[in-house]
Amino acid sequence: MARKPLTQPRKNAVQQRSRATVDALVEATARILVREGFEKASTNRIAEKAGVSIGSLYQYFPCKEALVAAVIDRHNAEIMRVVRSALAEVADRPVAQAVRRLVAVAIEAHRIDPRLHRVLAEQIPRTGRLKNIEAFNREAHALFRSYLEAHRDELRVADVELAAFLCATSIEAVAHTAVLHGNEALSDEATDALVEQATRMVVGYLQ
Amino acid sequence: MARKPLTQPRKNAVQQRSRATVDALVEATARILVREGFEKASTNRIAEKAGVSIGSLYQYFPCKEALVAAVIDRHNAEIMRVVRSALAEVADRPVAQAVRRLVAVAIEAHRIDPRLHRVLAEQIPRTGRLKNIEAFNREAHALFRSYLEAHRDELRVADVELAAFLCATSIEAVAHTAVLHGNEALSDEATDALVEQATRMVVGYLQ
Amino acid sequence: MARKPLTQPRKNAVQQRSRATVDALVEATARILVREGFEKASTNRIAEKAGVSIGSLYQYFPCKEALVAAVIDRHNAEIMRVVRSALAEVADRPVAQAVRRLVAVAIEAHRIDPRLHRVLAEQIPRTGRLKNIEAFNREAHALFRSYLEAHRDELRVADVELAAFLCATSIEAVAHTAVLHGNEALSDEATDALVEQATRMVVGYLQ
Amino acid sequence: MARKPLTQPRKNAVQQRSRATVDALVEATARILVREGFEKASTNRIAEKAGVSIGSLYQYFPCKEALVAAVIDRHNAEIMRVVRSALAEVADRPVAQAVRRLVAVAIEAHRIDPRLHRVLAEQIPRTGRLKNIEAFNREAHALFRSYLEAHRDELRVADVELAAFLCATSIEAVAHTAVLHGNEALSDEATDALVEQATRMVVGYLQ
DNA sequence: CATGAATGAGTGTTCATTCAT
DNA sequence: AATGAATGAACACTCATTCAT
16 A cells, blocks of 8 residues: 555565566567568567567567557657657747658657557557557548648648648658658658658648 | 370360369359458368369379469569569650559559458468568569669659669558558549649659 | 374374465365366466465375365265265165155266366266275165165065166266256256156166 | 279379278377366367378368367267167157166166267266257157057056156166276176166166 | 378477476 | 567468379
8 A cells, every 4th residue: 555665675576577478579589580580480589589488478468469569659659759859849839841851740640669660550450459550550640630720820721631631641651651661761852852842732731 | 395296185175074073162262351351271172172082183283382372473473464564665755654553553452352362461470471462562573673774864863773662562552551551442533632642742752 | 003192292282284275275275176176276276265375285196197186075074974874774665765865965976066076077077086986886885786686575676686787877967967967956846856756767667 | 973892093092092091080089088188179289199280180180179069979870870770669669678778788888988978978068069968868868758558558657758857867877887987887787677676667667 | 284192390388387486 | 476579489371393004
């Protein structure tokens, strides 16, 4: 009952151990996913790479999908932290500035862990409960739409929802493709040019 | 080119039979992919649905991936036929007209077999040799870029390659998402509005 | 017999606690056996249902079989209490009366916890040390045989041992099957008729 | 369509091979069941003992239970062949003769493969679809009841159904216990005495 | 060419049991 | 004593692929 009295003994030690095991498992899953792909990510292999017994794996994750979902959630959380803070930051800025920032942030977000992002976006069978990747896109879209609605008087589009869909989809696709499908890493100049042009396209449309 | 003209009938018969077997296998694969997903598409099941023995399947396809690749190729070919003819058709039209037509065609293309398109885009592990889905995108992008280069004097963009990437990526993403991720089928009005706005965005940027 | 009388209270407390833990474990095992069957009765689940750690379970029971054996022993003890007291009660009665009472008691005994009885009789793999269910039968048979030997002069059978085997086996099987394999619970009338006829069969044979 | 023209070529060869595999699997299952018990009868072990790959096992049996069910069916079929023919044989005989024969047959039936019978009766978890063991008992009971009904005028019992239940259950239990739970094999004299006494008990009751 | 029986490495998952804390 | 995290052998089952017929 009495907690945080400077020393959290046993239980905390226990919690730390558990936590370390869980982290090791999620991390091992992500690594295998990135290096060898979804097909090679068997539970036994994950446990082995995590330095944990297969029994322990199933103490913390009810099935293989839960492990992959944890990786997805962790990655999505990182991305959404960046996206949410950017959108909060530009909430009161005019559309031209806001869009430029959001395009830049979309690229940044895709650079957090591009190879993992690629695997999650392209290699995971989107069956059953593993639909979560789109979930985060939906949240990002919704936030962007809220911004546009708040700035409706600056816009010269009739249907804000449609405009939001158009712009958010385009920005995401451009950032995704540029970061993941370019043959080489984007140079700073190329990135600047991309941001500049994408911003021009979107702002030109909205205003 | 001309071979053994005497036994040609026989050989033709054989070739026809082979062709029919191959077609049946590809068709069965596509059907199972659409109806039951990649995970259920085992080679034995495909052979059974195609009314062919598993041995025969391996006479025509060296491995499972080759079968899936054939489905992808067939689908891509259908799409590219539409895209190529549209681009040929608009080759000499002004940008505004051409873009409107291309946006409409992008949507049409995604409607050819949306459920198959979805499976191919989302459910197939993109391991090893199964990268072909992007291949077709690359061709479409290249064709569009050629168009823009031929109409460079109508444009007010500095970097045509970058502009082509931006526009083609956006159009593809918008069409893909609208067709496959909308909760219901797009109405005609919604489609018209989408085409109108996407065209405005792209043309506004290019000119 | 009398040990360390000074620390007895403490020790008693401990013993009581132990006793309670053991009881909880046996009870939990029985409940799971009845409600979910042998296959679901894992040691971890038993410990959980008993509100005891898996470590404690192994402090009191060396292995899973020991737990199941304890359930069997407890159930057998209950049954044998009934059977023994009935046999004591009829020890001096004539055969006709005694048999009628014993048939009734056999049915009563199977009704003590029919679902548990069924699981113990049908679902537990009778491997290794888990043969105990027959043990109780052996004791009941022996008691019945003693009764018959004491009343030998009332009987017109040559081989009392064989007669005891025949009658005890038949009574047990009839009671068992009637209680556990009848589609519905036995009505009072049906039970009466069953007792009447079984008694007639056995007494007719013995006398 | 045209079948049995003296030679059943290919297909027959194929069928023979399949049949041999199936037989080997059922036989291996029975052997392991007898020698090592249900718990040791894993599908991999069965396949190995049958000299067949685990894959082949699953080509012919959809799950482990199906394998065990096949063993049960095979054993039941053997027993029922004996029981059915005995009942057909005695159909027109008077009760006293018929019962003596049936008791003898019950013992014979339990001697067909006593160790297998024991495992099937005692060691197989009677879960789900593995209830078949009782099914054969039901058939034997029904046949016996039919006999009694046909000979009702010879009997002095009020309720033929109840009498059939009583006698069939008793005979089965006595035969089962005598064959399987006696410490040693029954001598011929002991068997004769058992048949004699059981017959006396049952006939005395019926008439 | 066609067949389909056969293969066996590999999968996800369970569970009795141990042992450091 | 009590705890519960950890273990890992074992299980039922799948499926891409081979090869004798």
